[in-house]
Amino acid sequence: xxxxxxxxxxxxxxxxxxxxxxxxxxxxxxxxxxxxxxxxxxxxxxxxxxxxxxxxxxxxxxxxxxxxxxxxxxxxxxxxxxxxxxxxxxxxxxxxxxxxxxxxxxxxxxxxxxxxxxxxxxxxxxxxxxxxxxxxxxxxxxxxxxxxxxxxxxxxxxxxxxxxxxxxxxxxxxxxxxxxxxxxxxxxxxxxxxxxxxxxxxxxxxxx
Amino acid sequence: xxxxxxxxxxxxxxxxxxxxxxxxxxxxxxxxxxxxxxxxxxxxxxxxxxxxxxxxxxxxxxxxxxxxxxxxxxxxxxxxxxxxxxxxxxxxxxxxxxxxxxxxxxxxxxxxxxxxxxxxxxxxxxxxxxxxxxxxxxxxxxxxxxxxxxxxxxxxxxxxxxxxxxxxxxxxxxxxxxxxxxxxxxxxxxxxxxxxxxxxxxxxxxxxxxxxxxxxxxxxxxxxxxxxxxxxxxxxxxxxxxxxxxxxxxxxxxxxxxxxxxxxxxxxxxxxxxxxxxxxxxxxxxxxxxxxxxxxxxxxxxxxxxxxxxxxxxxxxxxxxxxxxxxxxxxxxxxxxxxxxxxxxxxxxxxxxxxxxxxxxxxxxxxxxxxxxxxxxxxxxxxxxxxxxxxxxxxxxxxxxxxxxxxxxxxxxxxxxxxxxxxxxxxxxxxxxxxxxxxxxxxxxxxxxxxxxxxxxxxxxxxxxxxxxxxxxxxxxxxxxxxxxxxxxxxxxxxxxxxxxxxxxxxxxxxxxxxxxxxxxxxxxxxxxxxxxxxxxxxxxxxxxxxxxxxxxxxxxxxxxxxxxxxxxxxxxxxxxxxxxxxxxxxxxxxxxxxxxxxxxxxxxxxxxxxxxxxxxxxxxxxx
Numbered sequence: 001x002x003x004x005x006x007x008x009x010x011x012x013x014x015x016x017x018x019x020x021x022x023x024x025x026x027x028x029x030x031x032x033x034x035x036x037x038x039x040x041x042x043x044x045x046x047x048x049x050x051x052x053x054x055x056x057x058x059x060x061x062x063x064x065x066x067x068x069x070x071x072x073x074x075x076x077x078x079x080x081x082x083x084x085x086x087x088x089x090x091x092x093x094x095x096x097x098x099x100x101x102x103x104x105x106x107x108x109x110x111x112x113x114x115x116x117x118x119x120x121x122x123x124x125x126x127x128x129x130x131x132x133x134x135x136x137x138x139x140x141x142x143x144x145x146x147x148x149x150x151x152x153x154x155x156x157x158x159x160x161x162x163x164x165x166x167x168x169x170x171x172x173x174x175x176x177x178x179x180x181x182x183x184x185x186x187x188x189x190x191x192x193x194x195x196x197x198x199x200x201x202x203x204x205x206x207x208x
Numbered sequence: 209x210x211x212x213x214x215x216x217x218x219x220x221x222x223x224x225x226x227x228x229x230x231x232x233x234x235x236x237x238x239x240x241x242x243x244x245x246x247x248x249x250x251x252x253x254x255x256x257x258x259x260x261x262x263x264x265x266x267x268x269x270x271x272x273x274x275x276x277x278x279x280x281x282x283x284x285x286x287x288x289x290x291x292x293x294x295x296x297x298x299x300x301x302x303x304x305x306x307x308x309x310x311x312x313x314x315x316x317x318x319x320x321x322x323x324x325x326x327x328x329x330x331x332x333x334x335x336x337x338x339x340x341x342x343x344x345x346x347x348x349x350x351x352x353x354x355x356x357x358x359x360x361x362x363x364x365x366x367x368x369x370x371x372x373x374x375x376x377x378x379x380x381x382x383x384x385x386x387x388x389x390x391x392x393x394x395x396x397x398x399x400x401x402x403x404x405x406x407x408x409x410x411x412x413x414x415x416x417x418x419x420x421x422x423x424x425x426x427x428x429x430x431x432x433x434x435x436x437x438x439x440x441x442x443x444x445x446x447x448x449x450x451x452x453x454x455x456x457x458x459x460x461x462x463x464x465x466x467x468x469x470x471x472x473x474x475x476x477x478x479x480x481x482x483x484x485x486x487x488x489x490x491x492x493x494x495x496x497x498x499x500x501x502x503x504x505x506x507x508x509x510x511x512x513x514x515x516x517x518x519x520x521x522x523x524x525x526x527x528x529x530x531x532x533x534x535x536x537x538x539x540x541x542x543x544x545x546x547x548x549x550x551x552x553x554x555x556x557x558x559x560x561x562x563x564x565x566x567x568x569x570x571x572x573x574x575x576x577x578x579x580x581x582x583x584x585x586x587x588x589x590x591x592x593x594x595x596x597x598x599x600x601x602x603x604x605x606x607x608x609x610x611x612x613x614x615x616x617x618x619x620x621x622x623x624x625x626x627x628x629x630x631x632x633x634x635x636x637x638x639x640x641x642x643x644x645x646x647x648x649x650x651x652x653x654x655x656x657x658x659x660x661x662x663x664x665x666x667x668x669x670x671x672x673x674x675x676x677x678x679x680x681x682x683x684x685x686x687x688x689x690x691x692x693x694x695x696x697x698x699x700x701x702x703x704x705x706x707x708x709x710x711x712x713x714x715x716x717x718x719x720x721x722x723x724x725x726x727x728x729x730x731x732x733x734x735x736x737x738x739x740x741x742x743x744x745x746x747x748x749x750x751x752x753x754x755x756x757x758x759x760x761x762x763x764x765x766x767x768x769x770x771x772x773x774x775x776x777x778x779x780x781x782x783x784x785x786x787x788x789x790x791x792x793x794x795x796x797x798x799x800x801x802x803x804x805x806x807x808x809x810x811x812x813x814x815x816x817x818x819x820x821x822x823x824x825x826x827x828x829x830x831x832x
Binding site: 006007008009010041042043044045047060069073082108111113173174176177 | 370371376
C-alpha cells in the first residue's frame with residue numbers, strides 16, 4: 001500500500017526539447033543526474049511526496065516530450081495539471097523565445113487558474129549563457145509568474161522550485177476554500193437547504 | 209525520426225482553415241503578442257499533426273502505453289482514496305442525530321441552560337454543540353475579528369474538496385467507494401462492450417490506432433475538467449486483459465482505444481445516471497421501466513408473485529398440512545402466509561373453517577400497513593350462501609382473526625369436487641384491494657376430519673394486465689370486487705406544462721343501467737382540494753358498456769401539491785330527464801387511496817413526464 005498523503009497535486013513540465021525537463025525531474029525525484037541525452041517519448045511521470053507545513057503532499061509530476069511530434073499527446077495532459085513549470089535553457093536563446101508560445105499553449109489547453117512558474121535551467125553553464133537572468137525575470141514579471149534559475153546537473157534550487165510551486169498551489173487552494181464563502185455546488189445538503197427555506201416561508205404566508 | 213512539422217510542410221499539404229473556437233479567440237485576444245501575426249514557426253508550433261501515430265515507432269507507442277497504464281494504476285488508488293473520504297463523510301452525515309434547532313446537529317444533545325452551548329455553523333447555518341464544531345477563527349488570523357465555526361460535516365466536506373482535488377477541477381473526481389457494487393457492475397458492462405469491439409475490428413490495425421490519437425487530440429480540446437483523471441479505469445482493463453502480455457502492440461493499444469471510446473460516456477463524477485444509462489447494454493439487467501417500478505417498496509414481491517403465477521407447480525394444489533409445509537418452504541411467502549383449520553361435520557353437513565391469523569401481508573397504504581379481511585367461498589359454483597367473510601383487522605400486516613365460519617349444506621360429494629377459496633382483501637372505503645388468495649381442495653377432508661393449514665398466499669390474478677382475469681380463472685372469481693367494471697387511466701405529470709395530464713383511455717365491464725341492456729357512460733374528473741374547483745368530463749359514449757375515450761385533461765398544479773391532492777374519477781350513465789345514474793367511482797391520491805391506486809399516484813409524482821397506464825376497479829361507493 002502506498003504511503004498516505006493529504007493532497008495530490010498534479011504538476012506538468014513543458015518546454016523545448018533538450019532544455020532539461022527530464023533531468024530537472026530526475027534530480028527532484030531521485031536526486032540523481034544522467035549526462036546522456038535520452039529524448040522523452042511522449043509523456044512520463046514521477047511521484048514524490050513532500051512535507052509542507054505539516055501536510056503530506058503527493059506530487060505527481062508529468063514530464064512531457066518537447067518534440068513537436070508528441071504535441072498532441074502532451075497537450076492532452078495540460079488540463080489535468082494544477083501547476084505547470086515552463087522550462088527553458090539559459091544557453092539556448094531559441095528555447096527562451098519559445099516560452100511565449102508555450103504560454104499560449106497553456107492558455108489554450110490548460111485550466112484557467114493553473115499555477116505557472118518559469119524555470120531557467122542549466123544555470124551552471126555560466127560561460128555559455130545566452131539568456132541573462134534579468135531577461136528571464138523580466139519575462140516572468142510580464143506574465144505575472146515566479147521565476148527561478150536552476151541547475152539539474154549541479155542540483156541548484158531544483159527542490160526550491162518544486163516546493164515553491166507546491167506551496168503556491170496549496171496557498172491557492174486554501175484561499176479558495178478557507179475564504180468565508182463555501183465551495184460552490186458543494187454537496188446535496190447545501191443545495192437542498194436554500195430551496196427548503198423559501199417554501200416554508202411561503203407556506204407560512206398562505207396560512208396567515 | 210522526422211519532425212512532424214517538417215513532414216507536413218514538405219508534403220505541401222495546405223493547412224486547412226479551421227475556425228478557431230471561442231475560447232481560443234478570447235485567449236488570443238488577451239495575449240500581448242497579438243494573434244494576427246502568424247509566423248511560420250508559430251504555425252508549425254500550433255498546427256495539428258494529422259496522424260501522429262504513423263510517425264511513432266512501435267517501441268514509442270508501447271512506452272507511451274506503459275506510462276498511461278502506470279498512471280491508471282495511480283489513478284485507481286487515488287480513486288479508492290477519494291472513495292474512502294466520501295464514504296467517511298456519508299457515514300458522518302448518516303449518523304448525524306440532531307433534529308431541529310434545539311439539538312446539536314451531530315450528537316443530538318439538546319441545548320439549554322444545563323446542556324451545551326450552541327454554535328452556528330457558517331457553512332450550513334445549522335446549530336451544533338461546541339464539541340462538534342471546529343473553530344476556524346483560531347486558525348485564521350486574517351478574519352479572526354468575529355467567531356467563525358464550522359460543523360464537523362461541513363469541515364469534512366471542505367477537506368474532501370481539498371484532498372480530492374475538487375477545489376481545482378470544481379467537481380469531485382471519479383471515485384470508488386469501498387466495496388462499491390455499483391462500480392463493479394459498470395466494469396463488467398465495459399468488459400462486455402470491449403469484447404464486442406474486439407470482435408468488430410480485430411482485422412484493421414491501422415485505422416484503429418489512428419483512432420486513438422484522434423481521440424486524444426479531441427480530448428485535449430474538450431471542456432471536460434478531467435482529462436487525466438478520466439483516463440480512469442484503463443489500468444483495470446489492461447490488468448484483466450489476458451492478452452496484455454502479448455507483444456502485439458495492437459492488443460496493448462486496444463484498451464486505450466476502448467477507454468477513449470467510452471470517455472465521452474463517462475462523466476467526471478461517477479453519477480448514478482451513468483449506471484442507469486448503461487444498464488440496457490448489460491443483458492442481465494432489466495430495462496428502464498422496470499427499474500423505475502422496482503423502486504416501489506413492494507414491487508419485488510410483485511415480481512416474485514408473477515413468477516409464482518407462471519410456475520406450473522403452484523397451480524396444482526395439495527391439501528395435506530405436511531405437503532403444504534413442504535411447499536411453503538419451496539414457494540415464496542412474499543405475500544405472507546395464512547393459518548386456518550378446516551373441520552367437516554358429517555352429521556349435519558357443516559364445514560367449519562377457522563381462520564386464525566395471517567402473517568407478513570403486503571403493505572397497502574402509505575404508512576406501510578394494511579386493513580385486511582378474508583373472504584371465504586366454496587368453489588366452483590359459488591353461491592351467495594357460501595360466501596363468508598371475516599372482520600376487518602385494521603392497520604396491521606399480521607392480523608389475528610381467530611374467527612370460526614361455518615358453511616352449511618356441504619355434502620360429501622361436494623368435498624371431492626369442490627375447494628375452499630380464501631381471498632385476503634384490503635378493506636378500503638373506495639374499493640377493496642387484492643392481497644392474495646389460497647385455494648384448498650376439500651377432498652382431503654373425506655379422510656381426516658380436521659386439517660390444519662399454514663399456507664403461503666398466492667397471486668392468481670394480475671390487475672395490471674387487463675380489465676378481466678384470464679378466462680380459466682374466471683370461475684374462481686367472486687365478482688363483487690369487480691362488479692362495477694374497470695377503467696384504464698393514464699397519468700402523467702408534465703413539467704413543461706406544470707400540469708397533471710389525465711388520459712381516460714377506456715372503461716370495461718360497466719353495469720347496464722338502461723332498459724336496452726346498455727349504459728351511456730361518461731367520466732367525470734375532479735382534483736381535490738383544488739382552489740379553482742375544476743371539473744372535466746369526457747364525451748358520452750352511447751349504448752356502450754366498454755367505451756373507449758382516449759381523452760386527455762390537464763389539471764394545472766405543482767408537484768409538491770400533488771402529494772396532498774386526490775383525483776376523483778366518477779363514471780355516470782347519461783340520462784335525459786332524470787338524474788344521471790352512478791356507475792362507479794375511484795379515488796387516486798396520496799392521502800385517500802391505497803394499494804395499486806396509491807402506487808399509481810406516487811409513480812406519477814416520482815417519475816414526471818412519463819405516462820403511467822393502469823387499470824383500476826370502479827367501486828360502488830358514491831364519492832362526493
